[in-house]
Amino acid sequence: MYRPVQQMLLAALLAFIVAACGETVESADPRPDRTTALDSISGQTITLVTHDSFMLSDGVLDAFTRTTGVGVVRRAAGDTGQMVATAILTGGNPLGDVMFGVDNTFLQRTLDAGLFEPYVSPALSGVPEGLRLDSRHRVTPIDYGDVCINFWIDRFDEDLPPPQSLADLADPAYRGLLVVQNPETSSPGLAFLLATISEYGNGWEDYWRALRDNDVLVTAGWEEAYYGAFVSGGGDRPIVVSYASSPPAEIVYADPPVTEAPTGVVTDTCFRQVEFAGILAGTQHRAASEALIDFMLTPVFQEDLPLSMFVYPAVTSTVLPRVFIDHVDTPVAPHHLDPATIGANRNIWTERWTDLVLR
Amino acid sequence: MVALVPVTFLTAFFVYPITSILWRGATADIGALLESFGKPTFVRIVWFTIWQAVASTALTVVIALPACHLLALHRFRGRSALRAATTVPFVLPTVVVGGAFTALFDRLGLDGGAFRVHHTIWAVLLAHVFFNVAVVIRTVGSFWEGMGIGPEEQARTLGASSWQALRWVTLPRLGPALASAASIVFLFCLTSFGVILILGGPTMATLETEVWRHAVLRGDLPSATALAVVQLVAVVAAVAVTNRLQRRLVVPRRQQAGRLPKPDRRLLAANLAGLGLLIGLPVAVLLERSLSINGGYSFRNYSALADRVDLLPVSSLVALSNSLLFATLATGLAVLVGGLTSVVVVHGRHWTSRLLDLGMTLPLGASAVTLGFGMLIALDEPPLDLRSSRWLVPVAHALVGVPFVMRILVPTLRSVDARLREAAAVLGASPTRVRMEVDLPIAWRGLLVGAGFAFAVSIGEFGATSFLPRSPDRLTAPLALFRLLGTPGEALRGQAMALAVVLMGITACAVLAIERVRGPIRGGL
Numbered sequence: 001m002y003r004p005v006q007q008m009l010l011a012a013l014l015a016f017i018v019a020a021c022g023e024t025v026e027s028a029d030p031r032p033d034r035t036t037a038l039d040s041i042s043g044q045t046i047t048l049v050t051h052d053s054f055m056l057s058d059g060v061l062d063a064f065t066r067t068t069g070v071g072v073v074r075r076a077a078g079d080t081g082q083m084v085a086t087a088i089l090t091g092g093n094p095l096g097d098v099m100f101g102v103d104n105t106f107l108q109r110t111l112d113a114g115l116f117e118p119y120v121s122p123a124l125s126g127v128p129e130g131l132r133l134d135s136r137h138r139v140t141p142i143d144y145g146d147v148c149i150n151f152w153i154d155r156f157d158e159d160l161p162p163p164q165s166l167a168d169l170a171d172p173a174y175r176g177l178l179v180v181q182n183p184e185t186s187s188p189g190l191a192f193l194l195a196t197i198s199e200y201g202n203g204w205e206d207y208w209r210a211l212r213d214n215d216v217l218v219t220a221g222w223e224e225a226y227y228g229a230f231v232s233g234g235g236d237r238p239i240v241v242s243y244a245s246s247p248p249a250e251i252v253y254a255d256p257p258v259t260e261a262p263t264g265v266v267t268d269t270c271f272r273q274v275e276f277a278g279i280l281a282g283t284q285h286r287a288a289s290e291a292l293i294d295f296m297l298t299p300v301f302q303e304d305l306p307l308s309m310f311v312y313p314a315v316t317s318t319v320l321p322r323v324f325i326d327h328v329d330t331p332v333a334p335h336h337l338d339p340a341t342i343g344a345n346r347n348i349w350t351e352r353w354t355d356l357v358l359r
Numbered sequence: 360m361v362a363l364v365p366v367t368f369l370t371a372f373f374v375y376p377i378t379s380i381l382w383r384g385a386t387a388d389i390g391a392l393l394e395s396f397g398k399p400t401f402v403r404i405v406w407f408t409i410w411q412a413v414a415s416t417a418l419t420v421v422i423a424l425p426a427c428h429l430l431a432l433h434r435f436r437g438r439s440a441l442r443a444a445t446t447v448p449f450v451l452p453t454v455v456v457g458g459a460f461t462a463l464f465d466r467l468g469l470d471g472g473a474f475r476v477h478h479t480i481w482a483v484l485l486a487h488v489f490f491n492v493a494v495v496i497r498t499v500g501s502f503w504e505g506m507g508i509g510p511e512e513q514a515r516t517l518g519a520s521s522w523q524a525l526r527w528v529t530l531p532r533l534g535p536a537l538a539s540a541a542s543i544v545f546l547f548c549l550t551s552f553g554v555i556l557i558l559g560g561p562t563m564a565t566l567e568t569e570v571w572r573h574a575v576l577r578g579d580l581p582s583a584t585a586l587a588v589v590q591l592v593a594v595v596a597a598v599a600v601t602n603r604l605q606r607r608l609v610v611p612r613r614q615q616a617g618r619l620p621k622p623d624r625r626l627l628a629a630n631l632a633g634l635g636l637l638i639g640l641p642v643a644v645l646l647e648r649s650l651s652i653n654g655g656y657s658f659r660n661y662s663a664l665a666d667r668v669d670l671l672p673v674s675s676l677v678a679l680s681n682s683l684l685f686a687t688l689a690t691g692l693a694v695l696v697g698g699l700t701s702v703v704v705v706h707g708r709h710w711t712s713r714l715l716d717l718g719m720t721l722p723l724g725a726s727a728v729t730l731g732f733g734m735l736i737a738l739d740e741p742p743l744d745l746r747s748s749r750w751l752v753p754v755a756h757a758l759v760g761v762p763f764v765m766r767i768l769v770p771t772l773r774s775v776d777a778r779l780r781e782a783a784a785v786l787g788a789s790p791t792r793v794r795m796e797v798d799l800p801i802a803w804r805g806l807l808v809g810a811g812f813a814f815a816v817s818i819g820e821f822g823a824t825s826f827l828p829r830s831p832d833r834l835t836a837p838l839a840l841f842r843l844l845g846t847p848g849e850a851l852r853g854q855a856m857a858l859a860v861v862l863m864g865i866t867a868c869a870v871l872a873i874e875r876v877r878g879p880i881r882g883g884l
Binding site: 047049050052054057073075078079081084085086088089090093095109182184185218219220221222223224226227228233234242246249250252254255263307308309310347350359 | 380383454457458461462465556557560561562568572574575576577578579652653659668669670671672732735736739740746747825826828829830831834838842844845846847848849850851852853
């Protein structure tokens with residue numbers, strides 16, 4: 001015999017399981033639309049494959065469904081590396097119709113694997129040339145961010161000013177202050193290595209020898225660097241490889257609230273990471289997938305990016321939130337390398353780096 | 360017939376995916392695969408992986424023995440709470456534990472200088488002991504408890520010192536249980552991932568970390584496959600040894616030895632101090648971090664768990680309830696499959712029994728990368744189109760839970776007195792009725808204990824989950840925690856620590872619930 005409490009618990013558990021088993025298809029009322037193009041895709045449901053960091057505010061994808069009648073199911077597939085490896089393994093039978101989140105360090109690998117179908121979005125004209133890294137338009141740039149040297153402002157003063165450049169980091173005045181991530185195991189770590197290769201060309205090996213002599217600390221991932229060795233997490237190193245958007249995050253997620261970020265960015269040390277979306281080859285919903293790519297370049301989507309994912313919108317005319325205008329130092333001329341060059345050399349470079357810095 | 364369910368489960372969700380991915384890797388470029396076997400780094404990695412696992416295992420056993428002695432042979436207040444506490448680390452996410460250890464090393468001055476521990480093998484060994492000490496305490500402890508101390512008392516009466524009694528009487532009698540526990544720990548340390556990367560530092564690499572690096576970051580499937588094959592061979596060897604010893608683990612009959620004595624004060628104090636240093640200190644660091652805000656203390660991080668952070672698709676609380684749901688489903692599956700497997704292993708034909716015993720234990724040592732990718736490419740067509748199914752995560756968790764259910768249930772079932780069964784049969788009971796009325800009541804509690812472990816394993820699982828595509832709203836607590844730690848900001852870090860503490864709390868409650876139903880169980884975990 002059940003007592004009332006047990007009955008309630010049981011009912012709650014059942015309701016919970018039933019609710020939890022519902023699919024998260026975000027298809028709000030598929031309204032009849034005026035144009036025939038929309039009529040043909042209205043009522044379809046497509047799958048958007050993303051990395052785990054993909055986030056949007058509530059209702060953003062609903063806006064897409066309202067205007068097109070296309071429902072979107074989202075699938076998170078691990079970090080960028082996991083997502084790319086997964087997509088390549090499932091190439092013949094893709095997990096979805098559109099993939100978001102490939103960046104320029106992984107781009108060549110996905111192109112070599114023939115993952116995407118070319119598509120030129122009409123909205124692409126709003127995106128600067130410099131971000132359109134595939135001339136055949138197999139992927140469409142959606143957002144970008146910069147991996148930069150961050151420093152803890154309080155640890156520097158007139159006697160020891162914050163570093164200004166990559167070269168400063170090798171200066172004995174900054175000995176033992178820098179922590180970086182292993183490019184073999186970390187995405188910002190790789191971006192920073194690419195920044196040094198972009199800056200020094202063939203001289204990058206000498207630069208890293210100098211960094212090593214200057215007692216650089218290497219960690220496996222971003223978390224151990226930022227929250228372990230860097231001042232922010234109680235460590236004693238005041239210079240770290242992180243993102244240009246880390247200072248605004250330090251403000252938005254401060255507790256108690258603050259008005260000034262405790263960290264700054266060295267803008268001459270930045271490497272630009274561009275994130276792309278592409279239509280996965282083999283999709284049965286080509287037209288609906290094109291509509292989703294177009295939607296990603298509309299203001300609704302672009303304006304949501306900065307505070308949801310701490311990245312910059314690719315479309316130049318997008319209005320930025322206040323905290324991004326006030327607290328992000330945007331690099332004027334960030335470092336970049338051609339995706340094909342990265343694709344061809346990254347394994348060689350990281351192996352060489354391991355020999356130079358870790359052995 | 361009973362064997363059909365476990366065999367199908369194992370074949371569909373483990374053997375088929377694993378062979379699919381290995382086959383894909385091998386056929387992609389067999390030359391590159393064979394070439395990677397010959398690289399000097401390859402040998403170095405294999406050698407390091409094995410010796411660090413052996414060293415970790417030895418250290419864990421040595422450190423756990425005094426606690427086994429205390430918990431097995433003495434009665435004191437808080438005994439079950441202490442036993443539950445040792446199990447808590449078992450399910451903590453490594454990224455959190457890594458952070459706690461790093462902070463401790465920093466505070467104790469062990470992060471540099473002559474006594475540097477951080478980023479050395481010592482940090483890895485210490486963390487492995489921290490994580491696995493519960494396995495030894497439970498396996499060996501419960502065996503010891505059931506074994507009784509008659510022969511030791513006889514030896515002492517005949518003039519042996521307590522050291523001699525321990526060395527020549529107790530240890531040999533504990534042998535099978537010790538070896539069995541050691542092999543489980545060995546398996547866990549062999550496939551250790553987060554500990555190696557975070558605490559070992561950038562120069563350390565094991566088969567598990569290298570499989571991940573080659574498959575995910577370098578896009579080099581042939582090399583990853585070569586490494587995965589070697590790992591699988593090592594795991595099969597370890598499991599074969601485990602099972603051999605496991606079969607030798609003769610379960611003693613329940614001793615009606617009367618009440619256990621109270622422990623010697625020094626023994627109790629020494630043990631509490633040891634366990635406090637090893638487990639209490641890192642856990643205390645986490646607790647302190649979860650409560651501290653801007654130099655003061657507050658529960659704000661805990662109340663924040665209910666609010667959704669913009670960076671996450673759901674609040675931490677929803678992630679926790681997702682984890683609970685997955686763990687419940689995974690536990691149900693693990694109990695069903697593990698229960699049926701145990702019956703087959705105990706009563707089945709010789710070869711089916713051995714093969715199933717071996718096969719069902721393998722997932723315990725399977726690499727998350729191999730299993731995750733294998734499931735993705737194998738389970739993509741009807742009738743097994745599960746890639747986007749919400750069942751995939753519970754199934755993957757259940758694969759790791761099944762061996763625990765088995766390891767507790769098999770010795771219990773073996774302990775069912777054959778005479779009891781014969782008596783029932785003589786009195787006219789059908790074979791089914793014998794199972795229902797003799798085996799089941801005895802096995803029931805074992806099943807519950809196994810269920811608790813399967814639950815705990817699922818709640819803390821991170822690796823395989825992250826490889827399986829899922830709806831973002833199905834974020835689990837360990838994944839949420841990892842995401843919270845991925846962006847700067849004190850509030851996010853505080854919330855991550857609070858979430859870790861809540862995870863520990865849930866685990867402790869589950870384990871305490873297990874303690875309640877322990878009763879007559881002897882042997883196994």
